[in-house]
Amino acid sequence: xxxxxxxxxxxxxxxxxxxxxxxxxxxxxxxxxxxxxxxxxxxxxxxxxxxxxxxxxxxxxxxxxxxxxxxxxxxxxxxxxxxxxxxxxxxxxxxxxxxxxxxxxxxxxxxxxxxxxxxxxxxxxxxxxxxxxxxxxxxxxxxxxxxxxxxxxxxxxxxxxxxxxxxxxxxxxxxxxxxxxxxxxxxxxxxxxxxxxxxxxxxxxxxxxxxxxxxxxxxxxxxxxxxxxxxxxxxxxxxxxxxxxxxxxxxxxxxxxxxxxxxxxxxxxxxxxxxxxxxxxxxxxxxxxxxxxxxxxxxxxxxxxxxxxxxxxxxxxxxxxxxxxxxxxxxxxxxxxxxxxxxxxx
Amino acid sequence: xxxxxxxxxxxxxxxxxxxxxxxxxxxxxxxxxxxxxxxxxxxxxxxxxxxxxxxxxxxxxxxxxxxxxxxxxxxxxxxxxxxxxxxxxxxxxxxxxxxxxxxxxxxxxxxxxxxxxxxxxxxxxxxxxxxxxxxxxxxxxxxxxxxxxxxxxxxxxxxxxxxxxxxxxxxxxxxxxxxxxxxxxxxxxxxxxxxxxxxxxxxxxxxxxxxxxxxxxxxxxxxxxxxxxxxxxxxxxxxxxxxxxxxxxxxxxxxxxxxxxxxxxxxxxxxxxxxxxxxxxxxxxxxxxxxxxxxxxxxxxxxxxxxxxxxxxxxxxxxxxxxxxxxxxxxxxxxxxxxxxxxxxxxxxxxxxxxxxxxxxxxxxxxxxxxxxxxxxxxxxxxxxxxxxx
Numbered sequence: 001x002x003x004x005x006x007x008x009x010x011x012x013x014x015x016x017x018x019x020x021x022x023x024x025x026x027x028x029x030x031x032x033x034x035x036x037x038x039x040x041x042x043x044x045x046x047x048x049x050x051x052x053x054x055x056x057x058x059x060x061x062x063x064x065x066x067x068x069x070x071x072x073x074x075x076x077x078x079x080x081x082x083x084x085x086x087x088x089x090x091x092x093x094x095x096x097x098x099x100x101x102x103x104x105x106x107x108x109x110x111x112x113x114x115x116x117x118x119x120x121x122x123x124x125x126x127x128x129x130x131x132x133x134x135x136x137x138x139x140x141x142x143x144x145x146x147x148x149x150x151x152x153x154x155x156x157x158x159x160x161x162x163x164x165x166x167x168x169x170x171x172x173x174x175x176x177x178x179x180x181x182x183x184x185x186x187x188x189x190x191x192x193x194x195x196x197x198x199x200x201x202x203x204x205x206x207x208x209x210x211x212x213x214x215x216x217x218x219x220x221x222x223x224x225x226x227x228x229x230x231x232x233x234x235x236x237x238x239x240x241x242x243x244x245x246x247x248x249x250x251x252x253x254x255x256x257x258x259x260x261x262x263x264x265x266x267x268x269x270x271x272x273x274x275x276x277x278x279x280x281x282x283x284x285x286x287x288x289x290x291x292x293x294x295x296x297x298x299x300x301x302x303x304x305x306x307x308x309x310x311x312x313x314x315x316x317x318x319x320x321x322x323x324x325x326x327x328x329x330x331x332x333x334x335x336x337x338x339x340x341x342x343x344x345x346x
Numbered sequence: 347x348x349x350x351x352x353x354x355x356x357x358x359x360x361x362x363x364x365x366x367x368x369x370x371x372x373x374x375x376x377x378x379x380x381x382x383x384x385x386x387x388x389x390x391x392x393x394x395x396x397x398x399x400x401x402x403x404x405x406x407x408x409x410x411x412x413x414x415x416x417x418x419x420x421x422x423x424x425x426x427x428x429x430x431x432x433x434x435x436x437x438x439x440x441x442x443x444x445x446x447x448x449x450x451x452x453x454x455x456x457x458x459x460x461x462x463x464x465x466x467x468x469x470x471x472x473x474x475x476x477x478x479x480x481x482x483x484x485x486x487x488x489x490x491x492x493x494x495x496x497x498x499x500x501x502x503x504x505x506x507x508x509x510x511x512x513x514x515x516x517x518x519x520x521x522x523x524x525x526x527x528x529x530x531x532x533x534x535x536x537x538x539x540x541x542x543x544x545x546x547x548x549x550x551x552x553x554x555x556x557x558x559x560x561x562x563x564x565x566x567x568x569x570x571x572x573x574x575x576x577x578x579x580x581x582x583x584x585x586x587x588x589x590x591x592x593x594x595x596x597x598x599x600x601x602x603x604x605x606x607x608x609x610x611x612x613x614x615x616x617x618x619x620x621x622x623x624x625x626x627x628x629x630x631x632x633x634x635x636x637x638x639x640x641x642x643x644x645x646x647x648x649x650x651x652x653x654x655x656x657x658x659x660x661x662x663x664x665x666x667x668x669x670x671x672x673x674x675x676x677x678x679x680x681x682x683x684x685x686x687x688x689x690x691x692x693x694x695x696x697x698x699x700x701x702x703x704x705x706x707x708x709x710x711x712x713x714x715x716x717x718x719x720x721x722x723x724x725x726x727x728x729x730x731x732x733x734x735x736x
Contacts, residue, residue, distance in 0.1 A: 047498035143379055147401070147717065223492045224564050232386050232490045233721040313564045314492030316718045317401065 019112045027101055030295060031256045032063050037299070038306040039255070046310055070251075073244030080141035081241065089139060090242070090249035092132030097253045099125040100260040105180050107273050107290030108283040118179035119171065122264055123164055126219065129257070130156045133228070133238050140241040148237020151317055152228035156219060158324040163215035165332035169208035169339045170201050170268045179267050187274035198276035202269040207335045209269045211328050213304065216261040218320065220254065222305055224312040225320050258302050266297035376404060381720065383412045389486070390731025392705070396712070396720065403720065406712035408705050413735040421695040426452050426526060426662050429692065433682075434520040436699055437733040440479030440676040442471045442511065445524040448695075450606045451671040451684045452526050455664045460606065463652045464528035469608040470541070470645050471511065471523065472673075473638045477548055478507045479676035480631050480638075483728045484552075487628055488559045490725035491568050496559045503551040506544045513537055526662055528655035538646040545639040552636050560628065569625035573711050573723035576622060583707040586700050587678025589727060592630045593622035599674035607673070612644040624726035631728070663690060677701050677733055701733035 010018070040062060044051030052059030077083055102125075103118040105111040115121050130153055137149020171177055174185040189199025202209050218225035229237035239250055266272060273290030275281055281289070315323065382393035391412035397405040417436065421429045433448055434441040446468060453459065460468070485500025508518045513534050515521030523530050559565055575585065580593040590597055598616040600609045617633040619626035664686040672681025678700025685694040704727050711723055 047495050048502050049498060143377060226492060227718065230492060230718065230721075232492065233718055235386060310493075310495050311558070312493055313488060313559070313562060313568060315564055316568060316716065318716070319567055 023098070023101055023112050026106075026291070026295075027098065027256055027259070028252075030259045030298070031252060034259055034299060034302050035063055035255050036060060038303060042303065042306060043310050046307075067248060070244055070248040075245065076241075076243050078141050078241050082139040082141070085135050085139035086241075087246070089132045089136035090246045090253070092135060093129045094132075094249050094253045094256075096125055096128035096132065097256045097260060099128070100257070100264070103179055104260070104263045104267060104294075105183060105273060105290075106294050107287040109287055110273070110291060111180065114180055115178070117177045119167055119182070119264070119268070120177050122179075122260075123160070123167065126257070126261070127156070127160055129253075136242070137238040140238065142241050144234045144236075145238045145240045148228045148230075148234045148240070151234075152221060152238060154317070155221070155225065155228060155320060155324075158321055159215045159218035159225075159328075162211050162324060162328035162332045163219065165329060165336060166208040166212040166215065167268065169205045169332075169335050172336065172339045172343055173201055173205065179272070183267060183272035183274045184277075186271045188277040195276060195278040198271060198274070198278070200269065200271040205269060205335070205339070207331060208339075209265070211332045211335070212265055212269070213301070214328060215324075216265065217305060217308060218324070219261065220258050220305065222258075222309040224308070224314045226309075226314050227317050227320060230314060258305055259298055262298040262301035262305065263294060265301050266294055270297045270301075272297075379717070383409075390734075392729070392731060392734065394708070394712075394720070394724075396717075398717065401717045403712050403715050403717065406709055406720070408708045410702070410705070410734050413731050415732075415736065417736045418695050418697055421692055423691060425690045426664060426692065429695070430524055431520070431522050433697070434522055435732055436697065436736055437479065437675065437677055437680070437701070437730050438519060439482055439730060440475035441517075441519055442475040442515070442521045442523060443479075443673070443675045444680065445522070446472055446607070447671045447673045447675075447680055448682045448684070449524045449526055450673070451669040451682045452662075452664055453606065454669045454671060455667050455684060455686055456526060456658070456662070457665075458527045458656050458658055460528045461653050461656055462608075462650045463532075464654045464656075465606060466608045466611075466645055466649045467514075467529055467533060467654065468524065468606075470642060470649070471514065471521070472607065473642050473645070474507055474511050474541075476676045477635055477638050477642075478504050478511065480635050481507070481548070481551065483631055484555050484559070484628070484635070487725050488565075490721045491565060493559060493562070493565070496555055499551060499554055499558075503547055506547050510537070510541050510544055513540075525655065527658035528653070532654050533649075538649065542643055542646050545642055548639050549636060552632055555632065560632065566625065568718075568722055569628060569726065570621075570623055572624045572719050573715070573726060574621070574623045575707065575711065579707070579710065580622070583710070584703040585678070585707060586703065587674065587676075588630045588634060589627055589678065589704050591616065591618045592626035594618055594620045599672060599679055603672075605671055605673070608645060609641070611648070612641050614641050614644075624722050627726040627728070661690070663688060664692070672698065675700060677728065677730060678704060680733075697736050699733045699736060701729035701731075705729050705734060 040051045040059060052062035055061040055065045077086060100122050102112045103115050103121055133152045134149050137145045170182060174182040176182060176185070186200050187198045191199055191203065221228050229239060239247065242250060273286065273294040275286070275289070377398045379396045379398050380393065381396055383391040393409040393412065395407050395409060396403050417432050420432055424432065429448060430445045433444045436444045481500050481504045485497035488494070488496035511521060512518045514531070514537060515523040575589070575593045577593045577595050580590050580595060596616060596618050601616055604610055614637050617630050617637065619630050666686055666688040668683070668685045670681060670683045672679050679698065680700055681698040683696035684692050687693040712720055715723065
């Protein structure tokens with residue numbers, strides 16, 4: 001069995017290895033960049049401070065220093081913890097993150113697996129992280145961790161719904177669940193006969209975009225939806241007993257998921273890797289430009305997430321449930337209805 | 347347990363009893379959550395033992411004393427001049443304000459009066475320490491509710507105030523500047539003008555907090571209607587300061603019982619709020635900082651000239667007698683009861699600090715709230731651990 005990567009005929013194991021390595025490098029580079037850019041610098045400037053300045057030029061190697069610190073730390077379990085589950089939980093969360101990247105396209109040929117049900121797969125896989133969080137909360141044998149995990153469980157499941165419903169609007173517009181098709185539909189679309197900028201769905205699906213980004217904020221458990229890890233009351237929620245490399249895994253997963261959701265959002269609403277078809281660029285060019293485009297869009301969207309995160313206080317648990325069930329879901333449903341009507345009418 | 351007086355609370359307990367029956371049928375059981383002594387919400391070492399049913403608090407009790415330093419006893423083996431060093435560390439965010447009532451009490455026993463210039467500068471520094479203290483509350487409230495940006499603004503702008511305090515007293519946190527009969531030193535040159543410039547910065551900080559934090563819908567959702575203290579309950583528990591004023595009690599020692607400070611000389615206003623909830627407590631403190639900048643501006647314009655020390659003997663021996671003086675400190679009413687037997691040291695010193703009384707209401711207040719609201723309520727009551735455990 002063989003398959004083609006960028007026109008080269010390779011054995012299956014070779015192409016798989018290339019895909020996995022390329023995916024890993026891309027994800028970790030993007031995540032590291034996002035952490036440095038936003039968590040270290042952007043936020044520091046918001047808070048009228050400098051952020052890390054010593055490790056490397058303008059503190060750019062700070063993240064390496066931090067990772068080194070975490071790797072050296074002792075691996076601590078609480079006495080009553082369920083060791084197996086405790087150890088597996090971060091892996092479950094991280095694998096959920098990495099599986100999301102599998103279907104996100106970065107160019108005409110640059111996708112790890114081009115699934116026909118791409119967006120469905122992304123949403124399904126992203127929901128796996130709830131499992132890891134509940135495992136962590138239960139296995140830690142800590143009341144704070146348990147409360148945090150239960151809060152997270154309720155919250156993540158509640159916000160899955162508006163997210164799925166928001167995506168449905170885009171799916172109706174594009175007529176496909178496949179992310180490459182959705183990108184192609186946006187690049188080839190036209191606005192009242194004008195095809196110069198294609199038809200990025202943020203123009204028509206702005207309601208779905210807003211609902212999607214709010215749900216992303218909640219799925220990432222970032223402020224104002226960070227009740228599960230609320231550091232001022234639950235100390236760190238389900239992460240409270242984790243330290244060293246296991247905490248590092250949570251840390252990577254948190255920011256990599258932010259990048260993944262931002263990449264999904266930019267694929268669904270901002271046109272993904274593509275430039276408008278009317279510009280007439282070849283696939284070869286797009287394989288080079290595409291990854292840069294989608295990465296830039298994703299990084300900008302992560303910036304929005306962090307901007308909100310560091311501006312707002314957090315909702316209480318019941319208030320954020322109310323927002324999901326009473327506000328976001330009805331809006332998303334109405335959006336689906338309107339989209340379907342327009343789709344049939346035009 | 348503390349007495350329950352409010353009708354609403356009784357109704358709540360009846361409702362809880364009904365719920366408890368349901369819970370027995372479902373075989374759920376409560377959970378005891380130990381908040382503290384080391385916990386970010388208690389900014390210090392307060393411990394709160396909360397009995398929970400799910401996320402709801404059935405009963406909560408504060409356990410104080412983890413940071414007791416025995417200042418009342420230590421003061422008995424220190425001369426009057428040395429005691430100010432100790433009491434600096436009671437409310438460590440507004441240190442100078444701790445010295446003033448003690449010095450005033452000692453002055454009353456010795457029957458000396460500080461010259462007008464010293465009184466005015468005392469009042470100036472008193473209000474500066476109020477600002478330095480409450481600014482941090484305004485930022486910290488954000489942290490407790492999840493917004494971490496305001497506290498950095500608070501630390502940034504508090505630094506200007508601390509710089510001004512340092513220029514006069516030489517100490518940022520523990521000035522130890524007040525003396526029986528006056529002050530240690532006079533003001534440095536140009537200090538008054540710089541202070542007025544700093545007050546502009548503090549006012550713009552207040553506007554910033556109002557925009558960023560108080561105006562946020564999430565903040566209002568989290569604080570409005572949370573932790574309501576009716577005025578009668580506030581009086582029963584002996585709340586003072588902004589906590590009482592936020593419940594609509596128009597009571598401020600600066601206006602109502604001003605001793606030895608220059609407040610009657612300036613034009614200012616006591617702010618109250620009728621709601622009595624966490625938002626009201628935040629709002630009243632924000633207005634208090636603004637009012638303090640107005641007071642400082644007026645005081646800085648009118649500091650009289652003259653000596654800064656009255657005539658006092660080199661070795662201070664306080665005549666036998668007893669004196670009680672309390673002032674409106676940043677956290678509430680703070681008073682010292684000094685008993686002297688004519689020695690170099692006080693025979694007995696009783697410190698009435700505001701936070702100890704202010705947190706005594708927590709068992710009453712926390713009953714029935716959700717866990718996230720514990721943090722809101724504790725933050726809005728605004729205690730400082732050193733002020734609870736002297």
